[in-house]
Amino acid sequence: MKISREQVEHVARLARLALADEELDALTGEMDAILGYVEKLNNLNTDHVVPTAHAVPMENAFRDDRIGPSLGTQKAVANAPEAADGCFVVPKVIE
Amino acid sequence: MLSKYEVVIGLEVHVQLTTDTKIFCHCATRFGNQPNSQTCPVCLGLPGSLPVLNKKVVDYAILTGLATHCSIASRSLLARKNYFYPDLPKGYQISQLELPICEHGRLEIDSPEGERRTIGITRIHMEEDAGKLLHDSGAVSRVDLNRACTPLLEIVSEPDMRSSDEAIAYLKKLHQIVVYLGVCDGNLEEGSFRCDANVSLRPRGQKEFGTRAELKNINSFRFIKQAIDYEVERQADILDEGGRVIQETRLFDTASGTTRSMRGKEEAHDYRYFPDPDLVPLLVSEDWIEEIRNSLPELPETKIDRFVREYGIPRYDAEVLAAERATADYYDALVKEQGNGKLCSNWVMGEVQRALNDSGLPVAECPVAPRQLAGLLKRIEDNTISGKIAKQVFDAMWKSDRDADSIIEEQGLRQVSDLGAIEPIIDQILAANPEQVAEFRAGKEKLLGFFVGQAMKLTKGKANPAALNEVLVKRLKG
Numbered sequence: 001m002k003i004s005r006e007q008v009e010h011v012a013r014l015a016r017l018a019l020a021d022e023e024l025d026a027l028t029g030e031m032d033a034i035l036g037y038v039e040k041l042n043n044l045n046t047d048h049v050v051p052t053a054h055a056v057p058m059e060n061a062f063r064d065d066r067i068g069p070s071l072g073t074q075k076a077v078a079n080a081p082e083a084a085d086g087c088f089v090v091p092k093v094i095e
Numbered sequence: 096m097l098s099k100y101e102v103v104i105g106l107e108v109h110v111q112l113t114t115d116t117k118i119f120c121h122c123a124t125r126f127g128n129q130p131n132s133q134t135c136p137v138c139l140g141l142p143g144s145l146p147v148l149n150k151k152v153v154d155y156a157i158l159t160g161l162a163t164h165c166s167i168a169s170r171s172l173l174a175r176k177n178y179f180y181p182d183l184p185k186g187y188q189i190s191q192l193e194l195p196i197c198e199h200g201r202l203e204i205d206s207p208e209g210e211r212r213t214i215g216i217t218r219i220h221m222e223e224d225a226g227k228l229l230h231d232s233g234a235v236s237r238v239d240l241n242r243a244c245t246p247l248l249e250i251v252s253e254p255d256m257r258s259s260d261e262a263i264a265y266l267k268k269l270h271q272i273v274v275y276l277g278v279c280d281g282n283l284e285e286g287s288f289r290c291d292a293n294v295s296l297r298p299r300g301q302k303e304f305g306t307r308a309e310l311k312n313i314n315s316f317r318f319i320k321q322a323i324d325y326e327v328e329r330q331a332d333i334l335d336e337g338g339r340v341i342q343e344t345r346l347f348d349t350a351s352g353t354t355r356s357m358r359g360k361e362e363a364h365d366y367r368y369f370p371d372p373d374l375v376p377l378l379v380s381e382d383w384i385e386e387i388r389n390s391l392p393e394l395p396e397t398k399i400d401r402f403v404r405e406y407g408i409p410r411y412d413a414e415v416l417a418a419e420r421a422t423a424d425y426y427d428a429l430v431k432e433q434g435n436g437k438l439c440s441n442w443v444m445g446e447v448q449r450a451l452n453d454s455g456l457p458v459a460e461c462p463v464a465p466r467q468l469a470g471l472l473k474r475i476e477d478n479t480i481s482g483k484i485a486k487q488v489f490d491a492m493w494k495s496d497r498d499a500d501s502i503i504e505e506q507g508l509r510q511v512s513d514l515g516a517i518e519p520i521i522d523q524i525l526a527a528n529p530e531q532v533a534e535f536r537a538g539k540e541k542l543l544g545f546f547v548g549q550a551m552k553l554t555k556g557k558a559n560p561a562a563l564n565e566v567l568v569k570r571l572k573g
Contacts, residue, residue, distance in 0.1 A: 014365055016179060053172065053370030059378045062150035065114045068121030069135075076131040076139060076240070086130040087237035090181040093228060 002035035003028065100296040100334065102327050103304055104262045105254035108269060109247050110279045111224065111287040112155050118223050118246035119146030119189065119374075126285050130239035138244035140184030146373055148173070152246040153196070153377065155278040156221050157387045159248055160197030162272050162394060163216050167384050171196045173221070173374040176366045181238050182226040190249075192368040195220035196377070202252075202272075203396075204264040214265050215253030222247050248278070254293065254304065259323035263316050266290060271395055275420045283314050290319055294326045296334060305330075306340040310354055313347050322347035326354050398423055406436030415444055421458040425465055432469030435476060442472060446489050463492050471499035484508050484556055512559035517550070517566050520558075524549045525570060535571050543567065 008028045012019045019027065070076075077083035082090075117124055120137035136144035160167050171194045175187040200216035226243040228236050250269065256262045270288055274281040281288055295307035308326055313319045325347075330340050345354040393401070395417045402413035402423075416426045422443065429439045447468070451461060471488055474480050480488065480503060491502045503509060511517060524546060525532050535542040546567050550558050 010365075014177075014367070051370075054372060054375055056375075059376045061147055061375050062153070063121065063147040065116050065149050065151035066121060067116050067123045070122045070133050071135050071139070073129055073132045076134045082235075084237060086132070087229065087239050088131070088181075089235050089237055091236070092230070092234050093181055093236050 002032050002039065099298065100327075100331055101299050101301075102257055102259075102323075103254045103295045103297060103307075104256040104259070104323060105293040105307075106252045106256070106262060106265060107291040107293070108250045108252075108266065109224075109289040109291075110159070110250060110273050112152060112246040112248065112278055113280055114149055114151045114155070114246055116149060117244040118149050118152050118221065119244055122244070124245050128241060130237075131241060133241045134243070138184070139240060140186070140243075146189065146371075148374060148377070149246060152221055153379070154387060155246075155276075156196045156219060156248055157379065157384060158276055158391065159250070159273060159278055160200060160219050161384070161388055161391055162276055163197075163200035163202055163219070163250075163269075165197035165200030165216060165219060167379055168194055168196055168198065169379055170194060171377045171379070173371045173377070174368045175371045176222075176368055178366060180225070181236065182228045182240075182243070184226065184240060184243060188223060188225065189371055189374070190222035190368075191220035196379070202265060202268055204261065204268050206264065207258070207260040212255075212261065214255045214261075217251045217253050219248055219250045222249055254295075259320045259327070262292065262323055263320050266316060266319065271418065275392060275394055277392075283316075286314055289314055292319060292323055292326075294323055294330070295340070296327065296330045305334075306342050308340065308342070308354070309344045310347055311344055311357065318347060318349055321352050322354055325352060329354065392420070395423075402426075402436075406430050406440070408436045408440045412437075412440040412444065416440060419458065425458050425461065428465035429469055429472075432466050433472050435472065438472055438476070439469075442468065446486060450489070450493055462494075462496060463489065467492060467498055474499055474503060478510060478512060478559060479503065480508055480510050481556065481560060484510065487556075508557060510559045511554055511557050512562045514562060514566060517554075517558055517562055518570075520550055520553050521546075521563075521566055521570055524553070532571065543571070546571070 005024060005028045008024055008031060009019070012024070012027075073086040077086060077088060080088045082088070114124060116122060117133075117138055120135050122133045122135050122138055125133065137146055157167055172191065173189055174192045176190045176192070177187040179186055195218045197219035198217070200219070202214045202216060204212050204214055206212050224242050224245040224247050226238055226240040228238055230236050252265065256265060270281055273279040273288070279287055289312050291312060292310040293307045294310060295305040297303065297305040308330070310319075310322045310326060313322055326345070333340055341356075344357045346357045347354050398417040399410065399413040402408055402416060403410055408416075417423045425447070426439060426443045429443065430436050433439055447458075447461065447463070450463075451458060456462075468489075471485055471492065474488075475482055475485050488499050488502050488506075488508060491497070491506070492499060495502070528546075528549070531542050531545060535546075543564075547560070547563060550563050550567070
């Protein structure tokens with residue numbers, strides 16, 4: 001096994017996914033298969049290959065430090081499930 | 096108790112940069128505006144928006160790295176640090192992990208024992224700030240994302256400090272440098288300079304570090320010292336009783352002066368960093384680094400040496416004057432106009448500082464410009480007025496924006512050095528105080544001060560002290 005049920009559970013918790021037992025079983029199997037497939041890459045010698053984070057060979061995309069228009073408070077919170085005084089309202093985070 | 100253990104402190108400082116706009120979008124970074132007024136799809140983390148790096152943030156990172164003797168990475172990457180918290184709209188913070196922009200720097204500090212110590216700087220990386228959470232008394236928290244995406248430099252030190260005093264010396268030095276560079280406004284209350292402290296103890300002589308506690312987000316030098324001192328005692332107590340320190344994050348409570356465990360965030364420490372696919376690699380050329388190196392301002396240490404060497408002032412004066420860049424600039428401009436280094440330093444550290452404190456103004460807004468003050472000091476040097484009268488003229492200049500000369504003329508403050516004018520006044524005083532004259536002549540020479548005082552009173556302080564003394568001594572002894 002490339003991945004354990006506990007690891008899948010852990011990753012799900014980090015992603016805030018509530019998975020039922022049968023979902024956990026199914027996903028563990030699927031993820032194990034995927035990792036097994038990708039593992040083939042380990043057969044390649046990559047000693048002198050720079051890790052690739054981007055498929056497009058591009059660097060140094062910048063913007064100048066110039067202020068542009070913001071959305072403004074009203075638009076910013078317009079789609080919030082709950083808002084008050086121009087703020088997003090969330091369940092209390094610190095007791 | 097503490098002699099048994101050696102204290103080991105490493106510091107992580109978050110420096111908020113003074114750019115006009117955020118690190119990945121064009122929203123303004125101004126403090127204190129209406130909640131969420133400075134937000135856009137990028138800093139709100141709306142789907143489909145793309146971050147683009149603010150070039151000035153890179154300039155400032157390189158500048159700070161050069162000022163702290165770091166090596167600048169020719170290739171550097173931005174990464175996602177993943178965790179959920181309501182002040183982090185995207186569910187990840189854009190930061191740097193591998194390949195930070197600056198590494199392997201150092202800072203020299205003077206320990207409280209007067210010893211020069213080198214504190215290593217592990218790395219400096221760029222990242223975005225989170226938003227602000229407002230905790231009400233009720234069952235909810237409110238989120239203001241104006242601060243989200245504000246550019247920060249995280250400056251990580253080596254665990255090289257051995258006392259809270261050294262930690263404070265390092266922080267003050269770092270604070271001075273970033274403010275000098277102009278990359279940070281240095282405002283601790285507004286959170287522009289925040290510190291996390293990693294504190295651990297180990298038995299003296301032991302090589303391995305003990306388990307550390309991380310003290311989070313403390314925004315005053317005094318509180319950092321308190322928090323570290325409390326934490327050192329807490330850990331010493333645990334070790335004394337044979338216990339083990341737990342690696343954890345602790346919050347400093349300003350009210351009680353203690354730290355308490357911040358459990359609950361523990362599990363979230365699995366950040367699953369990976370290179371941000373939205374942001375391309377950053378390549379910094381030698382030319383770019385040289386360009387920034389050429390813009391490095393003179394830093395406090397160099398300035399102190401120059402003030403001592405060029406203006407002939409004591410090291411103590413130079414240190415006071417160079418502590419703040421604006422004060423140093425003021426002094427520099429003043430000496431260049433006036434010439435007498437020590438007279439100028441006395442005035443900047445004395446009258447100017449006092450008047451600024453009284454009126455609550457920063458040096459940059461001093462109503463008496465260096466050129467004007469130089470005009471006043473010239474009149475002391477050429478004996479037109481005494482130092483005492485000069486203070487009176489200075490106060491008048493402070494209020495009126497007028498030059499020293501016009502005030503001296505208008506108020507008739509010229510010093511009286513003419514012996515012909517002083518002699519009749521002295522005759523008058525001697526005649527009015529025969530007893531004191533007799534006592535003086537009988538050997539009580541301390542009374543000279545009394546006669547000087549009388550003469551100053553009658554001339555409203557305008558008598559030239561040297562001329563006055565000369566005539567007085569001549570008359571009294573004669």
